[in-house]
Amino acid sequence: MPSIVNGLFAGRGGIQSHGTAIAVLADNISNSNTIAYKASRAEFSDLVAGNLGGGGAAGVGSGSQISGITEVFSQGTFEFTGRGLDTAIDGNGFFILNDNGARYYSRAGNFKIDEDGNLLNQNNLQVLGFPGNGAGGLEALNVRAVTQSNVATLNASIAGNLDASSPTAAAVPAVLPGSTATFAALASGSQFSTFVDVFDTLGAQHTMNIYFYKTGPGAWTSYAYVDGSELNAGVPGTAYQVASQTLTFDSSGQRTGAPAVDMVWNPPGGWLSGASGVGPNFVMDPMTQYSSTSTIASITQDGKGSGNVVSFSVEQDGTLFALLDNGQTSAIGTIALVTFSNPEGLRRNGNSLYTKSTQSGEPVVGVPASGQYGALESGAIELSTSDMAADFIKLISLQKGFQGSSRVITSIDDLLNEIVNLAR
Numbered sequence: 001m002p003s004i005v006n007g008l009f010a011g012r013g014g015i016q017s018h019g020t021a022i023a024v025l026a027d028n029i030s031n032s033n034t035i036a037y038k039a040s041r042a043e044f045s046d047l048v049a050g051n052l053g054g055g056g057a058a059g060v061g062s063g064s065q066i067s068g069i070t071e072v073f074s075q076g077t078f079e080f081t082g083r084g085l086d087t088a089i090d091g092n093g094f095f096i097l098n099d100n101g102a103r104y105y106s107r108a109g110n111f112k113i114d115e116d117g118n119l120l121n122q123n124n125l126q127v128l129g130f131p132g133n134g135a136g137g138l139e140a141l142n143v144r145a146v147t148q149s150n151v152a153t154l155n156a157s158i159a160g161n162l163d164a165s166s167p168t169a170a171a172v173p174a175v176l177p178g179s180t181a182t183f184a185a186l187a188s189g190s191q192f193s194t195f196v197d198v199f200d201t202l203g204a205q206h207t208m209n210i211y212f213y214k215t216g217p218g219a220w221t222s223y224a225y226v227d228g229s230e231l232n233a234g235v236p237g238t239a240y241q242v243a244s245q246t247l248t249f250d251s252s253g254q255r256t257g258a259p260a261v262d263m264v265w266n267p268p269g270g271w272l273s274g275a276s277g278v279g280p281n282f283v284m285d286p287m288t289q290y291s292s293t294s295t296i297a298s299i300t301q302d303g304k305g306s307g308n309v310v311s312f313s314v315e316q317d318g319t320l321f322a323l324l325d326n327g328q329t330s331a332i333g334t335i336a337l338v339t340f341s342n343p344e345g346l347r348r349n350g351n352s353l354y355t356k357s358t359q360s361g362e363p364v365v366g367v368p369a370s371g372q373y374g375a376l377e378s379g380a381i382e383l384s385t386s387d388m389a390a391d392f393i394k395l396i397s398l399q400k401g402f403q404g405s406s407r408v409i410t411s412i413d414d415l416l417n418e419i420v421n422l423a424r
Helices: 005-030 183-189 388-422
Strands: 040-051 059-071 078-080 087-090 094-099 102-106 126-131 155-161 180-182 192-199 205-216 219-227 238-249 281-288 295-301 309-314 319-324 329-335 337-339 347-350 353-355 364-366 375-378 380-382
Touching: 005 040, 005 059, 005 388, 155 192, 180 183, 183 205, 183 219, 192 295, 205 238, 238 281, 309 375
Parallel strands: 087 380, 155 281
Antiparallel strands: 040 059, 078 380, 087 375, 094 102, 094 126, 094 337, 102 353, 126 329, 155 295, 180 238, 192 205, 205 219, 219 238, 309 319, 319 329, 337 364, 347 353
């Protein structure tokens, strides 16, 4: 039969449950600056000792208890950092991390790169994703898997005008690839000159100096030279001829008889870099001959040369790009996400890490910004969902509950003392 003693148990239960709830709030407040932290709340439930008899529904309780602690997986706000490797999830999903075969899951996307090029979280766990070619299963992402396209210049072109009023050249170099001359003589003897920077198959840059000699009315010859410092067995400072091409124009200043390719550069002795000796297909189109100053309207070439990684970025679909100093981007891979049927059932492991449990369900792996998976935000981190203002207000209520439970025990103790005094 319930008695005043039940009040002691109720007070004890109140102290314990409110103490636990205060500890949960303290945890929230202490993690107010933890990246991607999800605030928790204590779930109170009552304890019933029994009823007073007679079949009534009302009964005397034995206080309260904490039936569980719920981690609320609400979306946190973003702080934009501008750092390419900082990545936040906008919506559902967790990053997948690997620790020697063990899988962990996290919302914290403040990633880093180690000396081997591996993409890691702040606890040195590997970030998993899909390969850059989109084939295969999950694997650790490594930024050294950078591929470059259009390294070598395969095609180049010049468009411009050659002055029809230029005098005929006093002397014209021989059309003899591999012959040498001085740059000073070429510059003084030609009617016009320009240069084009191109890249070989190893990404090394070469400067092609092109000189135009007028050989007669409506007739020109162009010569391409490189410095000997760029060639095997070349003499630095000496101009080596690598190609030549004649150009003819009609009375309206339009070029006639233009071939599909004007020049293919063949460096004598090969490039010093060891790259393939054959240069790009070179086209002079459109070239005109009007009585106006010789000028170049445009120069184009499709090579990029070799590049070094200068920064990284992540697209909304999870594609991790390396940005190179030659202007190229290289897709390294795709950061994968995972969802659970009940994320609140995940087991919290500390360090912003979770593992699956029987309550969470099995992980379902997918690609960001598709289906049920949230999009990724590069250059941002997800902030803690801890609300300090709300937590401190709640703390006042919990403090009063804790104090009230303590006062109940004190009051019952006084009453029991009175009962003992009656026996005297």
